[in-house]
Amino acid sequence: MKKTAKNIVLCMQPVPQTIVSCRDKDGNNNALVVGFTANISLDPAMVMVGIVPTRYSHHMVKESGCFVINLPKKSFKKEYDYLGCKSGRDGDKFAALDLKWEDATYINAPILTDCPVSIECSIVDSITPGTHELFIGKVEAVHVDEEYLDDKGNILWDKIDLM
Numbered sequence: 001m002k003k004t005a006k007n008i009v010l011c012m013q014p015v016p017q018t019i020v021s022c023r024d025k026d027g028n029n030n031a032l033v034v035g036f037t038a039n040i041s042l043d044p045a046m047v048m049v050g051i052v053p054t055r056y057s058h059h060m061v062k063e064s065g066c067f068v069i070n071l072p073k074k075s076f077k078k079e080y081d082y083l084g085c086k087s088g089r090d091g092d093k094f095a096a097l098d099l100k101w102e103d104a105t106y107i108n109a110p111i112l113t114d115c116p117v118s119i120e121c122s123i124v125d126s127i128t129p130g131t132h133e134l135f136i137g138k139v140e141a142v143h144v145d146e147e148y149l150d151d152k153g154n155i156l157w158d159k160i161d162l163m
């Protein structure tokens, strides 16, 4: 027999485990853990990320009009935990963690090179239905560690030890 749950917060599980990286207009990099992510269109490929307006990253994403979704491996847990609880408002998280990064190809944001998959997105729309502003991003490129791609360019998801 079923009963009705009283606590309905985060009733969709499992929550994706991603790290969104971004850059402000002065060239400062930042990143935060984002669980509110989803695929939302096949053609054109589009995704969305939900960011609370009080997050330090929020104004960066809003101003730059772009972001990168990085998919971490289990071995990136220490960095993931830090990026999900410390704010860039209180210090440079890239420096604190000595994060390895490079410039994205099509957008003005950093890619976390220790993550096996990084998705470059340019924002095409946003809505704020509740606590999070949902940024809809057109996928400009998906960068994948060579060992996780087959010869046709398909991602070998089963081989990646994703968090």
Ligand SMILES: Cc1cc2nc3c(=O)[nH]c(=O)nc-3n(C[C@H](O)[C@H](O)[C@H](O)COP(=O)(O)O)c2cc1C
Pocket (backbone or CB within 6 Å): 030, 031, 032, 033, 034, 035, 036, 037, 050, 051, 052, 054, 055, 056, 057, 058, 083, 084, 085, 086, 087, 088, 089, 132
């Ligand atoms: C598992 C997990 C999931 C999270 N999901 C989100 C999310 O979807 N949106 C969001 O705005 N913050 C989310 N956060 C919180 C931010 O990652 C956190 O507040 C971070 O410190 C913000 O960094 P910033 O102030 O430098 O942007 C999540 C944190 C954790 C640990």
